[in-house]
Amino acid sequence: MIDPFKFLADLLTIRLLGLDVTQSLGGALHFFIEDTAKIFFLLALIVFVIGLFRSMMSPERVRKLIGGKRRIVAYPAAVGLGAVTPFCSCSSIPLFIGFLEAGIPLGVTMSFLIASPMINEIAVIILASSIGLEFAVLYVVTGLTVGLIGGLLIDGMKLERYVEDYVWKIHMGEAALPEHPESWAERAAYAWGEVKSILKRLWLYVFIGIGIGAFLHGYVPQEFFTQYASADNPFAVPLAVLMGIPLYGSATSVIPVAEALLAKGVPVGTVLALMMSIAALSLPEVIMLKQVIKPQLIAIFVGILAVAFIFVGYGFNFIFS
Numbered sequence: 320m321i322d323p324f325k326f327l328a329d330l331l332t333i334r335l336l337g338l339d340v341t342q343s344l345g346g347a348l349h350f351f352i353e354d355t356a357k358i359f360f361l362l363a364l365i366v367f368v369i370g371l372f373r374s375m376m377s378p379e380r381v382r383k384l385i386g387g388k389r390r391i392v393a394y395p396a397a398v399g400l401g402a403v404t405p406f407c408s409c410s411s412i413p414l415f416i417g418f419l420e421a422g423i424p425l426g427v428t429m430s431f432l433i434a435s436p437m438i439n440e441i442a443v444i445i446l447a448s449s450i451g452l453e454f455a456v457l458y459v460v461t462g463l464t465v466g467l468i469g470g471l472l473i474d475g476m477k478l479e480r481y482v483e484d485y486v487w488k489i490h491m492g493e494a495a496l497p498e499h500p501e502s503w504a505e506r507a508a509y510a511w512g513e514v515k516s517i518l519k520r521l522w523l524y525v526f527i528g529i530g531i532g533a534f535l536h537g538y539v540p541q542e543f544f545t546q547y548a549s550a551d552n553p554f555a556v557p558l559a560v561l562m563g564i565p566l567y568g569s570a571t572s573v574i575p576v577a578e579a580l581l582a583k584g585v586p587v588g589t590v591l592a593l594m595m596s597i598a599a600l601s602l603p604e605v606i607m608l609k610q611v612i613k614p615q616l617i618a619i620f621v622g623i624l625a626v627a628f629i630f631v632g633y634g635f636n637f638i639f640s
Contacts, residue, residue: 324360328353347537354529354575359518361445362525366517370510393423397431398438398466419486426474429620432608434466437599450578454587457635461591465599465627472623473616481616525575532575535583543583550586550640556632559589560625563596573597588635592628600624 328349332338338345418428438459447455548555577590600621608617 324353324357327356343537345537347533350536350575350579351529351533354532354578355526357448358445358525358529358574359522361448362521363514363518365444366514367510370513371506374506374509393427394430394467394470397423397427397470398434398463419482424474425479425482426470426472428470429473430466430470433469433599433624434462437466437595438462445574446577450574450581454581457587458591458594461631461635462595465595465624465631469620469623469627473619476619478616478619481613481619483611483613486611528573529575532577532579535576535579539583548580548585548589550588550636555586555589556592556629556636559593559632560596560600560628563593563628564600564621564625586636587639588632588637591635592632595628595631596625600628 331352332340332345332349336348338348340346340349418431419425443455443459446458546552548559573594577594580590580593581587605617605621608620612620
């Protein structure tokens, strides 16, 4: 079966420019062209399909599905819905307020907020096509587990006192969530609007991610990663988590970097830890959360996730060693 993205990269790199893909420039450019075509095509297609789904799954409906459930049901529901409803940052604050106003425990709410940015179904599908189904499944299962455990820990520590006081006084009328379309024509228009909105928001970060991946693929020798990022280096995983925190990027934009790192022999656990740190612990997300929770809870939230990602990294490095 012909891979159209590889065919395009071969056509432009080898036939048109006459470059050798086994050399640094040719290999980097081939990687850049193939991944750019693949990721943007899949991104547009998947966002449109998911947009149709999201037009039927409004934030208000998510709130109702989780609200009123016993904890044993609420936690799996929260992480599951977080995985399939990747609401943007602008929706996170009214969702947070709405969940608490509906009587949903803080831990359940935090489970949703952990899972939603980290397990992005768009990224998962692109992960499966770019890197492999096994890695995509590992990413999803690990992300769900981290979301579940993180929420349970926050719930068990009874940290409601670290939610900003005004949040408890707000009624949903003051944090109204947008109504979603009903007819299929409106849903299609909504989905196309999602495609344009997400591409507009992500295109630069995707290009940056692909550029970094192409540079790593073409110019950084295998020996560098063997020396500094191998499973034998005990500091590789914590360093990957720390490097991910200040970086801003979606799970989608970091896929080309993960692809290049895996190709260079960086262990699976280290790559997973980096991806999750970038997706769930970016500084913009932390700044956004500061509007509704106090610094103490933010520190606990970041600490729990950072430790969880480090354990994930070490665990998978051990399993796959």
